[in-house]
Amino acid sequence: STASWWKGKKLLVTAGPTREEIDPVRYLSNYSSGKMGFAIAEMAASLGAQVTLISGPVELATPAQVERVNVVSTEDMLQQVLSRYEETDVVIKSAAVADYTPIHVAEKKIKKAGESLLLELKKTQDILQTLGEQKKHQILVGFAAETNQVEEHARQKLKKKNLDFVVANDVTEEGAGFGTDTNIVTIYHRSGEKQELQKMSKSDVARKLLELVATYYE
Ligand code: PMT
Numbered sequence: 001s002t003a004s005w006w007k008g009k010k011l012l013v014t015a016g017p018t019r020e021e022i023d024p025v026r027y028l029s030n031y032s033s034g035k036m037g038f039a040i041a042e043m044a045a046s047l048g049a050q051v052t053l054i055s056g057p058v059e060l061a062t063p064a065q066v067e068r069v070n071v072v073s074t075e076d077m078l079q080q081v082l083s084r085y086e087e088t089d090v091v092i093k094s095a096a097v098a099d100y101t102p103i104h105v106a107e108k109k110i111k112k113a114g115e116s117l118l119l120e121l122k123k124t125q126d127i128l129q130t131l132g133e134q135k136k137h138q139i140l141v142g143f144a145a146e147t148n149q150v151e152e153h154a155r156q157k158l159k160k161k162n163l164d165f166v167v168a169n170d171v172t173e174e175g176a177g178f179g180t181d182t183n184i185v186t187i188y189h190r191s192g193e194k195q196e197l198q199k200m201s202k203s204d205v206a207r208k209l210l211e212l213v214a215t216y217y218e
Contacts, residue, residue: 002214007048012081012088013041014095014127016056018074022119023106031178032096034058036143036202040092041066043206049090054080056095074098074124081127085134090213092141093128094167096178100124132162139213144168145177154188164190164216167209175199187212 015037019027034055041053042063051066054077062068071077074097085091100121110117128142142163144154147170154168169185171177176184176199183205186196189212197208 002211002218003047005214005218006044006210009044009049009089010087011041011044011049011051012054012084012091013037013044013051014054014077014081014091014093014097015041016058017096018056018077018098019072020074020098020101020124021105022102023108023110025109028098028100028102028121030096030098032056032058033179034060035179035181036183036205037092037094038063039202039206040094040209043203044210047210052084052088054095074101074127078125078127078130081131085131085138088138090139090141091131092209093131094143096145097127098124099126126161128163129161132160135162139164139217141165141167141209141213145171147172151186151188151194154186158188158190165209165213167205185209189216 016034017029017032019029021027038060041051045051045065053066054069069080071080101124103120103122131140140163144157144166146153150168150170154166158166166188167185169176169183173184175182182199183202184199185205186194188194
């Protein structure tokens with residue numbers, strides 16, 4: 001059964017936002033609360049998986065039977081994920097990772113001066129894409145947070161990042177995406193198949209996702 005498939009599986013879940021430092025008192029980030037990733041970690045642990053949860057700064061308690069690793073920046077998250085990748089069976093990347101980071105971190109607080117301020121950013125390394133390139137036996141599940149052309153962008157991410165599944169959410173829909181207790185997702189598999197879920201709690205989304213992964217691989 002799908003429940004027994006998860007028993008003993010090594011699962012890596014990422015959750016929450018990353019923070020990119022600007023100066024000693026400021027950072028760039030996003031609205032991720034960590035709820036989606038924590039719900040996945042909790043559900044998987046209850047199915048008997050060995051779960052490591054790599055989390056950006058969030059205000060959530062660690063679920064029972066879950067090993068938690070706290071990170072701050074995209075670079076930290078990349079290192080923590082990569083160092084565990086070899087021994088991992090499944091990776092689920094629900095974290096909202098910064099795509100850009102300041103080129104320079106100011107050593108001292110940036111003083112208020114001119115009428116405008118230009119902050120120069122450089123691309124961060126795409127963690128999921130790196131995992132896709134180094135994939136051997138692992139099952140890779142990405143998320144796609146979209147505001148338009150959800151299906152098209154989700155399928156592009158699936159292909160470009162060499163994923164097995166992508167969980168797409170339209171973050172402009174009410175009751176979906178950042179911060180809410182519910183989500184509305186469509187799960188795409190690399191075969192081209194998709195499963196559309198209606199609005200439900202993040203915990204139920206987690207259950208459905210874990211069941212779907214097990215159905216494909218049991
Ligand atoms: O945390 P909550 O408040 O519960 O909100 C849940 C959520 C909206 C954050 C979640 O459902 C979600 O959509 N997570 C993915 C957010 C995101 O960064 O999406 P993206 O489309 O920008 O990135 C696509 C995928 O690449 C993601 O799996 C992301 O983790 C990964 N990525 C992106 C950039 C990067 N440098 N490295 C990555 O690994």
